[in-house]
Amino acid sequence: xxxxxxxAGKTAIVTGSTSGIGLGIARELAGAxxxxxLNSYTDDAADHALAEEIARDHGVTARYIQADMSDPDxxxxxxxxxxACDILVNNAGIQHVAPVEQFPAAKWDAIIAINLxxxxxxxxxxxxxxxxAGWGRIxxxxxxxxxxxxxxxxxxxxxxxxxxxxxxxVALETAEEPITSNAxxxxxxxxxxxxxxxxxxxxxxxxxxxxxxxxxxxxxxxSKDFATVEQMGGTAIFLCSDAAAQITGTxxxxxxxxxAL
Ligand code: NAD
Numbered sequence: 001x002x003x004x005x006x007x008a009g010k011t012a013i014v015t016g017s018t019s020g021i022g023l024g025i026a027r028e029l030a031g032a033x034x035x036x037x038l039n040s041y042t043d044d045a046a047d048h049a050l051a052e053e054i055a056r057d058h059g060v061t062a063r064y065i066q067a068d069m070s071d072p073d074x075x076x077x078x079x080x081x082x083x084a085c086d087i088l089v090n091n092a093g094i095q096h097v098a099p100v101e102q103f104p105a106a107k108w109d110a111i112i113a114i115n116l117x118x119x120x121x122x123x124x125x126x127x128x129x130x131x132x133a134g135w136g137r138i139x140x141x142x143x144x145x146x147x148x149x150x151x152x153x154x155x156x157x158x159x160x161x162x163x164x165x166x167x168x169x170v171a172l173e174t175a176e177e178p179i180t181s182n183a184x185x186x187x188x189x190x191x192x193x194x195x196x197x198x199x200x201x202x203x204x205x206x207x208x209x210x211x212x213x214x215x216x217x218x219x220x221x222x223s224k225d226f227a228t229v230e231q232m233g234g235t236a237i238f239l240c241s242d243a244a245a246q247i248t249g250t251x252x253x254x255x256x257x258x259x260a261l
Contacts, residue, residue, distance in 0.1 A: 005241040008033035010135075011084040013126070015039050015069055015118060016092025018047050020191030021141060021232045025089055028233025029240075030058040037082045039092070041068040070113040075121035085126040086133055087240055090119035090163070091141040095193075100154045108155045115159035116166070123170055127179070136179035137240045140167050141232070142251060144187045144220075144258045164251060171249030180248035182239050187255025188217055190226040223256030 007029060014026045018040040026036045038051050043066040055062040067078035069092040079085050093115045096107040119140055130136025145153060146160035163183065170181040188194060194217070201212045218224050235252055238244055253259050 003243075005237050006033050007087070007237070007240055010034045010086040010240075011037065011082065012087035012089065013037040013039065013079065013082050013085050013122070014089040014091055015067075015075075015078070015122060016114075017089075018042070018050060018064075020193055021186065021189055021229050022089070022091040023050065024229025025091065025139075025141075025233045025236045026062075027054060027057075028230060028237055029087065029089075030054045030060045030062060031233075032237050032240075033058075033060065034087060034240075035061040036063075037078075038062065038064045039067055039069075039078055041066065041070075069118035070110055072117065072121045075118045076125040079122055079125035079129070084133070085129045086135060087137045087139070087236075088122055088126045088130075089139045089141065089236060090122055092118055093141070093159075095153070095156050097152045099152055103154055111155035112159050112162075115156065116162045119163055119166055123166070123181075127170075127174070130174075130179050131177065134178060136174070136177075138167075138170060138179070138181040139236050139239050140181070140183040142167070142183040142185050144185055144253065144255045146183060146185050146251065147253070147259045150220075167251065168249045175248065178245070180239070180244065182244075182247060182249070183251040184232060184235050184239070185251045185253040185255060185259070186227050186232060187221045187253070187258040188226050189229060189232065191229065194226075218256075220261065221256040221258050222261065225256055227254050227256060 012029045012034040016022045017026045017038045047064045051062040051064040067074040143160045146164045149157045167183045
């Protein structure tokens with residue numbers, strides 16, 4: 001028997017969802033019937049067009065709300081402007097790579113703000129709405145770097161480890177309520193962000209595309225295959241399902257075996 005999940009009547013807010021994993025998760029949640037709120041820090045016609053496309057494709061309500069996840073007030077305003085928040089997906093994230101002694105302090109601050117503190121602010125604003133509705137799901141998009149480290153990614157690894165701690169703490173604070181808090185830990189996912197790194201890496205290592213993908217990018221991903229944004233969406237839907245009602249304070253790795261190494 002096919003296993004289907006209906007999220008009809010639920011409102012899902014996905015931060016950082018005009019691209020990549022966030023957009024993929026928003027599309028899959030809409031496909032399961034949820035009304036969705038897309039977000040980024042820009043306010044372009046293309047942002048609103050994405051929401052219109054999702055509404056048209058899936059017959060749900062979809063809106064785009066601009067809010068910069070580096071600003072605590074805007075994080076909280078995003079939740080309030082949405083009017084409802086049954087499912088909160090904290091996904092917005094940026095990256096910067098440098099040795100720790102050369103890591104620009106401003107980049108450290110931005111990564112901690114966007115990749116970690118934003119989830120604190122949105123969660124704090126969303127929990128009263130979830131309690132009022134009597135149901136809630138918090139899904140934090142962490143990373144394999146929430147469980148393990150790599151050199152030159154001090155801020156990213158610190159933020160992703162931090163969001164794992166936030167995930168667990170919120171799970172304990174909501175444990176007796178019909179609210180769960182979990183993380184998804186992707187390995188390498190072929191998003192526009194990752195695709196854009198391929199030409200430079202090909203030039204740097206003088207390798208063809210396939211060799212760069214296999215030997216450089218997926219060096220630590222034993223499956224030697226990228227995870228997909230649809231798989232992230234499917235994992236989020238599972239965490240929103242009744243089957244996952246007792247899953248809280250933990251993470252699901254979707255990393256082709258990276259963290260099994
Ligand atoms: P992406 O660059 O394709 O998408 C990031 C999204 O966040 C975009 O919509 C962007 O506009 C938005 N964003 C950036 N700064 C923002 C801000 N200040 N306020 C609001 N929105 C902002 O990246 P992605 O690869 O889809 O990554 C999404 C999440 O998944 C991140 O948290 C990232 O750390 C995590 N992740 C990605 C991978 C991967 O391989 N792609 C692996 C593990 C974890």
